[in-house]
Amino acid sequence: MPFGNSHNQLKMKFSSEQEYPDLSKHNNHMAKVLTPALYEKLRSKQTPSGFTLDDVIQTGVDNPGHPFIMTVGCVAGDEETYEVFKELLDPIIQDRHGGYKPTDKHKTDLNPSNLKGGDDLDANYVLSSRVRTGRSICGFCLPPHCSRGERRAVEKLSVEALGALTGDLKGKYYALKNMTEAEQQQLIDDHFLFDKPVSPLLLASGMARDWPDARGIWHNDNKTFLVWVNEEDHLRVISMQKGGNMKEVFNRFCTGLTKIEELFKNKGHAFMWNEHLGYVLTCPSNLGTGLRAGVHVKLPNLSKYRQFEEILKRLRLQKRGTGGVDTAAVGGVFDISNADRLGFSEVELVQMVVDGVKLLIVMEKRLEKGQAIEDLMPAQK
Amino acid sequence: MPFGNTHNNFKLNYSVEDEFPDLTKHNNHMAKVLTKEMYAKLRDKQTPTGFTVDDVIQTGVDNPGHPFIMTVGCVAGDEESYEVFKDLLDPVISDRHGGYKATDKHKTDLNFENLKGGDDLDPNYVLSSRVRTGRSIKGYALPPHNSRGERRAVEKLSVEALNSLDGEFKGKYYPLMSMTDAEQEQLIADHFLFDKPVSPLLLGAGMARDWPDARGIWHNENKTFLVWVNEEDHLRVISMQKGGNMKEVFKRFCVGLQRIEEIFKKHNHGFMWNEHLGFILTCPSNLGTGLRGGVHVKLTKLSTHAKFEEILNRLRLQKRGTGGVDTASVGGVFDISNADRIGSSEVDQVQCVVDGVKLMVEMEKKLEKGESIDSMIPAQK
Numbered sequence: 001m002p003f004g005n006s007h008n009q010l011k012m013k014f015s016s017e018q019e020y021p022d023l024s025k026h027n028n029h030m031a032k033v034l035t036p037a038l039y040e041k042l043r044s045k046q047t048p049s050g051f052t053l054d055d056v057i058q059t060g061v062d063n064p065g066h067p068f069i070m071t072v073g074c075v076a077g078d079e080e081t082y083e084v085f086k087e088l089l090d091p092i093i094q095d096r097h098g099g100y101k102p103t104d105k106h107k108t109d110l111n112p113s114n115l116k117g118g119d120d121l122d123a124n125y126v127l128s129s130r131v132r133t134g135r136s137i138c139g140f141c142l143p144p145h146c147s148r149g150e151r152r153a154v155e156k157l158s159v160e161a162l163g164a165l166t167g168d169l170k171g172k173y174y175a176l177k178n179m180t181e182a183e184q185q186q187l188i189d190d191h192f193l194f195d196k197p198v199s200p201l202l203l204a205s206g207m208a209r210d211w212p213d214a215r216g217i218w219h220n221d222n223k224t225f226l227v228w229v230n231e232e233d234h235l236r237v238i239s240m241q242k243g244g245n246m247k248e249v250f251n252r253f254c255t256g257l258t259k260i261e262e263l264f265k266n267k268g269h270a271f272m273w274n275e276h277l278g279y280v281l282t283c284p285s286n287l288g289t290g291l292r293a294g295v296h297v298k299l300p301n302l303s304k305y306r307q308f309e310e311i312l313k314r315l316r317l318q319k320r321g322t323g324g325v326d327t328a329a330v331g332g333v334f335d336i337s338n339a340d341r342l343g344f345s346e347v348e349l350v351q352m353v354v355d356g357v358k359l360l361i362v363m364e365k366r367l368e369k370g371q372a373i374e375d376l377m378p379a380q381k
Numbered sequence: 382m383p384f385g386n387t388h389n390n391f392k393l394n395y396s397v398e399d400e401f402p403d404l405t406k407h408n409n410h411m412a413k414v415l416t417k418e419m420y421a422k423l424r425d426k427q428t429p430t431g432f433t434v435d436d437v438i439q440t441g442v443d444n445p446g447h448p449f450i451m452t453v454g455c456v457a458g459d460e461e462s463y464e465v466f467k468d469l470l471d472p473v474i475s476d477r478h479g480g481y482k483a484t485d486k487h488k489t490d491l492n493f494e495n496l497k498g499g500d501d502l503d504p505n506y507v508l509s510s511r512v513r514t515g516r517s518i519k520g521y522a523l524p525p526h527n528s529r530g531e532r533r534a535v536e537k538l539s540v541e542a543l544n545s546l547d548g549e550f551k552g553k554y555y556p557l558m559s560m561t562d563a564e565q566e567q568l569i570a571d572h573f574l575f576d577k578p579v580s581p582l583l584l585g586a587g588m589a590r591d592w593p594d595a596r597g598i599w600h601n602e603n604k605t606f607l608v609w610v611n612e613e614d615h616l617r618v619i620s621m622q623k624g625g626n627m628k629e630v631f632k633r634f635c636v637g638l639q640r641i642e643e644i645f646k647k648h649n650h651g652f653m654w655n656e657h658l659g660f661i662l663t664c665p666s667n668l669g670t671g672l673r674g675g676v677h678v679k680l681t682k683l684s685t686h687a688k689f690e691e692i693l694n695r696l697r698l699q700k701r702g703t704g705g706v707d708t709a710s711v712g713g714v715f716d717i718s719n720a721d722r723i724g725s726s727e728v729d730q731v732q733c734v735v736d737g738v739k740l741m742v743e744m745e746k747k748l749e750k751g752e753s754i755d756s757m758i759p760a761q762k
Contacts, residue, residue: 008522009431014530021529022558022594050390054528061591141389147435148402149395177403203584210442213403 011054016040021061029284030060030073033091047084049141051077056085059204066201072096072285075205077145079138079272079280093277093284097342106278106288109345112247112254118354121244125361126295127333128191130240131253131350133290134233134281136272137264142282143207143232148214151230155214158229161263162218169256171220173229176212191240193217194231207232207282224249225256233281233290235260244295246357250350278342288342293350295357296322300332301367302360307377311363314380315356316340336360352381388433397421402442410665411441411454414472428465430522432458437466440585447582453477453666456586458526460519460653460661474658474665478723487659487669490726493628493635499735502625506742507676508714509572511621512634512731514671515614515662517653518645523663524588524613532595532611539610542644543599550637552601554610557593572621574598575612588613588663605630606637614662614671616641625676627738631731659723669723674731676738677703681713682748683741688758692744695761696737697721717741733762 011019020039023031034057042053060073074092076082082089090102121129136142137157140150159173174183187193196211197203219226228236237260239253261271272280278288302308303319312319320335321327329335336357338349356378363373392400401420404412415438423434441454455473457463463470471483502510517523518538521531540554555564568574577592578584600607609617618641620634642652653661659669683689684700693700701716702708710716717738719730744754 008526008528008531009429010522011528011530014528014534018530018533019528021591048390050388058590062589141391145389147389147392147395147400149392149399150389152399153395208443209439210402 012044016043019043021057023061023064025064026060026073027065028060028063028071028073029092029096030057030088031064032095033088038088042085042088045084047078047080049078049080049145051081051084051141051145053085053088055145055206056081056088058206059201062204063201071201072283074284075144075207075282076142076280076284078141079136081142082277082280082284089284093287093342096285097288098340100343102276104343105275106342107345108273108278108289109347110254110258111347112251114347115247115250115350115354117358118247118250118350119245121246121295121354121357122361123243125298125364126244126357127298128240128242128296129244129246129249130191130238130295131246131249131291131293132236132238133253133257133292133346134279134286135235135237135257135261135290136280136282137234137269138272139269140234142234143230144205144282148210151210151214154234155216155229157264157267157269158227158235159216159218161260161267162227164263165220165256165259168222168252169220169225169259171218171225173216173218175214175216177215187217190223192219192223192226194228194236197232202232205282225252227260232283233286246293246295246350246354250293254346286341288340289344289346289349290341291346291349292337292341293353294320294335294337295353296333297336297357297360298331298333299336299360299364302364303329303332303334305363305367305373311360311378312336312339314378315359316352316381317356388431392435393425397424400424402438404442404445406445407441407454408446409441409444409452409454410473410477411438411469412445413476415469419468423466423468426465428459428461430459430461430526432462432465432522432526434466434469436526436587437462437469439587440582443585444582452582453664455665456525456588456663457523457661457665459522460517462523463658463661463665470665474668474723477666478669479721481724483657485724486656487723488726488729489654489659489670490728491635491639492728493632495728496628496631496731496735498739499628499631499731500626502627502676502735502738503742504624506679506745507625507738508679509621509623509677510625510627510630511572511619511676512627512630512672512674513617513619514634514638514673514727515660515667516616516618516638516642516671517661517663518615518650519653520650521615523615524611525586525663529591529594532591535615536595536597536610538645538648538650539608539616540597540599542641542648543608545644546601546637546640549603549633550601550606550640552599552606554597554599556595556597558596560597568598571604573600573604573607573619575609575617578613583613586663606633608641613664614667627674627676627731627735631674635727667722669721670725670727670730671722672727672730673718673722674734675701675716675718676734677714678717678738678742679712679714680717680741680745683745683754684710684713684715686744686748686754692741692758693717693720695759696740697733697762698737 046052056074215230226238279290318339321329437455596611607619660671699720702710
């Protein structure tokens with residue numbers, strides 16, 4: 001958690017060597033990239049809002065490594081973090097996002113008619129479909145660093161903007177502070193609600209401060225379009241429904257998101273975006289589209305197949321448990337989603353999920369019948 | 382955890398009302414004392430090391446209340462915190478420490494010969510005896526706020542000082558970073574070792590940053606005198622042994638502590654102390670003596686007596702589980718220790734424990750025989 005550590009006036013009296021974190025047992029992107037020389041260069045800098053290098057890296061120092069996932073190990077505290085600390089963050093972004101260079105440009109495509117197919121994933125296997133992204137609001141610090149006043153201002157602005165949605169997007173805001181336990185449990189069971197983070201990765205970045213102040217969930221009456229306010233990002237926008245009609249989910253996602261963006265712009269607060277990094281979010285892993293499109297799909301046979309990981313990799317997909325990040329799969333049901341965020345557009349990423357999941361189901365059906373699937377092995381996308 | 386929140390340059394652009402934490406559901410000393418007016422007055426101040434009021438209170442904001450214990454809800458980041466934020470901390474101290482006034486003076490007495498008795502607590506009931514205190518080293522920020530460089534400097538100084546001890550105090554330092562799993566398990570089982578905190582109260586204060594860097598345990602060869610380095614305070618000094626000879630434990634405690642203090646003074650880093658607050662520690666609850674003298678004692682019957690809490694209250698004692706703060710008792714064995722820290726001396730406090738435990742063991746024996754203890758209920762000390 002960005003701490004007093006980071007604005008401790010005495011630390012500059014100590015040499016860079018004395019202050020440099022011990023990363024000898026660490027395995028995350030930050031630890032791979034940071035060097036004593038780089039630390040020395042950046043340690044005296046801060047963004048206009050006062051975010052320092054130590055703030056950026058604290059989560060990575062406190063969390064040496066995840067047993068199964070290569071974590072990022074750093075966060076942004078505001079839009080300018082990606083500029084002031086680019087010498088650290090550019091290599092991390094490159095390492096994390098498949099070689100994305102500091103000179104590369106990112107493409108945004110939120111036109112749902114560009115998605116081919118996706119309306120016919122087998123509902124006997126695909127239990128639910130979901131697309132989420134994040135958005136940051138210009139002019140406010142990000143969750144690791146924002147003050148209570150800023151966070152509340154983001155909430156107020158968001159509630160006003162969302163309150164103007166109509167039609168099948170018409171909905172209501174539920175502040176975490178006022179929610180009853182029953183409402184809360186229902187929303188968790190429906191996979192709608194977020195709760196105070198328990199993951200040390202998230203806690204260490206400072207995003208859980210003042211919980212549950214100014215946190216809440218907005219959703220439409222149908223519960224197919226949701227917005228989380230002030231969790232890991234200012235906004236998380238989610239479209240979801242039971243079954244395998246990813247096309248419909250993505251359609252709603254794009255329409256809703258575009259409307260929300262207009263509403264925010266009208267209020268004088270655009271989303272943080274630039275042509276190099278796309279949408280700017282708290283975690284460098286979510287830059288670009290910030291998009292994770294996925295399904296909960298039954299793959300009890302395929303998931304035990306020795307080349308399961310390899311298949312996912314080639315399809316540019318990743319697996320998670322059904323509780324979300326850092327959870328385990330239950331009953332052979334996996335959360336399968338796109339692995340990439342940056343360097344591909346929204347349409348491209350959802351296309352990968354649609355095509356990839358279709359193939360995984362074909363493989364699952366073969367394995368159920370005891371048939372081989374080697375001929376189905378995909379090439380690296 | 383004192384966070385970016387606390388040195389966020391934008392927060393002063395927001396009104397006091399916008400920034401004031403929501404404490405409506407809170408029950409801790411900080412929440413009882415802090416008002417908007419006080420917050421308005423203090424919010425733009427900082428100590429020379431840069432600790433702000435938001436740093437002080439973050440743990441109390443993030444932890445609304447403990448089900449059984451009235452928590453303090455604030456911490457100091459350095460010696461000056463108690464001066465710069467006295468408008469908040471003096472009332473908290475007064476409330477916590479039985480009405481201790483801003484003008485009161487604290488008495489230090491580490492002359493073990495002033496303790497009467499204490500060498501004959503019944504070992505059939507008293508399983509072990511222990512006295513601990515904390516010490517802060519002048520010139521360094523405290524655990525919620527120190528930088529890695531500062532923490533390492535405290536460790537280096539401490540190891541030098543401790544390694545010069547001899548006789549029954551001759552010992553060795555074990556840094557957490559290089560301890561083997563086996564050594565660690567043994568030390569935990571012996572009730573010697575501290576581990577990375579899990580209590581959200583402690584985590585919320587920022588003291589676990591960079592764990593386990595510069596943390597360690599020093600102990601003498603007999604394992605009866607231990608020093609924790611860089612846990613919740615710079616130093617925690619502990620004297621302990623099996624059985625009920627509290628007198629011996631306290632003697633070793635006083636002698637060892639004074640030798641350590643001499644060595645630190647020679648290095649020009651005395652302990653933080655003043656005549657009003659006594660020894661300065663991270664948590665306002667540990668000011669004064671910082672002393673917790675206690676026993677693990679079997680009180681199976683007495684602990685279920687209707688007046689158990691009242692008896693403890695009158696004896697100025699408190700109970701904890703055998704795992705330390707925030708744990709449950711196991712098998713009718715309780716950790717019984719002095720409740721006070723400031724306004725009475727070390728000798729006074731250990732005397733309370735010795736006299737109080739002696740009485741409770743007698744009560745336990747009476748209850749075992751089915752006899753009443755009504756005549757033994759003590760007056761309020």
